[in-house]
Amino acid sequence: MTDGRLLKGEQTRRTILARAADIASAEGLEGVSIGRLATELKISKSGVFTHFGSKEELQLATVRAAAETFRRHVVEPALAAPEGMPRVRALYEAWQRYQREPVFPGGCFFYATVAEFDARPGRVRDAIAKAERAWSDFTERCLREARDLGHLTPETDVAQLAFELHALCRAGGANALLHDDNAAYARSAQAIRSRLSTATPHP
Amino acid sequence: MTDGRLLKGEQTRRTILARAADIASAEGLEGVSIGRLATELKISKSGVFTHFGSKEELQLATVRAAAETFRRHVVEPALAAPEGMPRVRALYEAWQRYQREPVFPGGCFFYATVAEFDARPGRVRDAIAKAERAWSDFTERCLREARDLGHLTPETDVAQLAFELHALCRAGGANALLHDDNAAYARSAQAIRSRLSTATPHP
DNA sequence: AAGTTAAACGAACGGTCGTACTTTCTTCTC
């Protein structure tokens, strides 16, 4: 167990969480039931339960697992690009790719769960909010770097810009799913492109 | 019954639907259960059930009721303003007011339910999608009028603009709720203002 | 290969879910 192999339990736990995140992206975290996971994964209900000890812990673990997936699909590709505008562009491209690929069958895990828990105080909401905050902190950092390198105009309000790009990106995925209309992705991409260009020096 | 008075049954039905929409805005349409409505409204479970005949019909009726509420709070105020930019501005102001008032305790009913059902085919999703479509058709109509009156530049892509404003407006409410941060409303308002100004002639 | 620990099982719990009945009471109509 000093090498890379996984203990049996850890392996099962990951399987459960991956499925839980998939379900949650499409039907919300409340749609994830222990009995359902057990049936679909052909494990006993108690076998699923023991890994987490409570429904809430399962939900929290699912949020953490989804955040890790998000990081791998969006943050890492961005970090692979050079600082400044290239990284900013890589970031939003990766984000859009992640939404339509689809990494999660129900679109973005966080779009679904934010809407589900934003008005429901508790540990789950706090965990989701924390993941969201970490993500927007990261986008702001990338945009700030771009501004400091002169790739964006000095007056650029980074927080405001991050908010707007966030809104535009999320809306693309949501509209595409709701209306079965891939054109929404294009609209989203176009909006992000032109919003970024308004903050770009000497047009 | 030719006068304005309501039959007893219709009155109860409305009470149920109002509560159902309130719950759904905060916890989703699946969070609306017949037993819960019965307990909270001090009616018997069967008393609630009889009005709709099935859970799905209750959900569909809730969507219709919420759409009517939305229309009253957002569409009507906009129609009261003169065509062109005044109406466009009235529209987005009313929308933002509706989100924070709050008309629904969990923010926008449609933000919550779209995210819940966008990846779940069925009659409920279709009803939500239809309401959304009616709404964006209306915003596009208002923007088109403004363009035709010369209040927006002739090249304005109305559908694209509507998409972006929609995204920005929704994001304000969502962020404000998730992070308990009223500044999100201001960001949203600011984004809408500046996006509209980019489509406004001779700056 | 044996010994130990971790993982998964299976059955059962009290609750709540949506739905199906029949019965009782209100309310509207004439």
Add this chain to the structure above:
DNA sequence: GAGAAGAAAGTACGACCGTTCGTTTAACTT
């Protein structure tokens, strides 16, 4: 005010919920 129509109550159903328990099987350690 009597009769018809409608609304609400009451009860019961099977299904699934999260959770607890004691037991059994599998995996890891040495």
